[in-house]
Amino acid sequence: MEQVKDIQIFYFHGLNSGEQSSAFKHIKEVFPNTQLLKYNFIVYEKAYKEIESFLRNQTLDNLNTVFIGSGLGGYWANLFCSVFGIQTILINPSLRPRKNLLKYTNEDFICEARAYLFTAEPAKAYKEHPIRIYPRAVFIGLLDNVVNYHETEKVLGNIAKFIYLPDEGHRLKNLQPVLDMIPRLVNTFL
Numbered sequence: 001m002e003q004v005k006d007i008q009i010f011y012f013h014g015l016n017s018g019e020q021s022s023a024f025k026h027i028k029e030v031f032p033n034t035q036l037l038k039y040n041f042i043v044y045e046k047a048y049k050e051i052e053s054f055l056r057n058q059t060l061d062n063l064n065t066v067f068i069g070s071g072l073g074g075y076w077a078n079l080f081c082s083v084f085g086i087q088t089i090l091i092n093p094s095l096r097p098r099k100n101l102l103k104y105t106n107e108d109f110i111c112e113a114r115a116y117l118f119t120a121e122p123a124k125a126y127k128e129h130p131i132r133i134y135p136r137a138v139f140i141g142l143l144d145n146v147v148n149y150h151e152t153e154k155v156l157g158n159i160a161k162f163i164y165l166p167d168e169g170h171r172l173k174n175l176q177p178v179l180d181m182i183p184r185l186v187n188t189f190l
Helices: 022-030 044-056 072-084 097-104 120-125 149-156 176-187
Strands: 008-012 034-037 065-070 087-091 108-111 114-117 136-141 161-165
Touching: 008 022, 008 072, 022 034, 022 176, 034 044, 044 072, 044 120, 065 072, 065 176, 072 087, 072 097, 087 176, 097 120, 136 149, 136 176, 161 176
Parallel strands: 008 034, 008 065, 065 087, 087 136, 136 161
Antiparallel strands: 108 114
């Protein structure tokens, strides 16, 4: 796929990820106007403020801008697509982090160049947010053993287009379906 320069993408990385994300790198190869949203995933309030402040300082064109979020980044992309009215693609999103993050209690993570021992408290700080309706596509790897996609279906089932990928896990090996969806999303409403 050749480079597409007129589409602006903001990529919300997942838990314990960031610039090293292979999905981010691959999307940026095709869509060079892709920016990574860096946020402190350990501290909910700090992450919210960092993301909101960053996005408020951007020129967001609701016709040519796309949010993409993977895993925990799907939670943030979904939340901020509702705040800013931006079309969004979610990849195996963790839409209930308050519950989903508890399985990482007592694991070590690196965030903002510091080591953190993840406890239940940061997970409990995540909030459930009301969902407003905006066009979005949700990619589900049916082999995902990190996020239960049935929860995602319950939250977004009536307002999102679901694309099921039978041979994919939590981290997609083949991003081509996502790359193909991006221009469709900005040029039409699903």
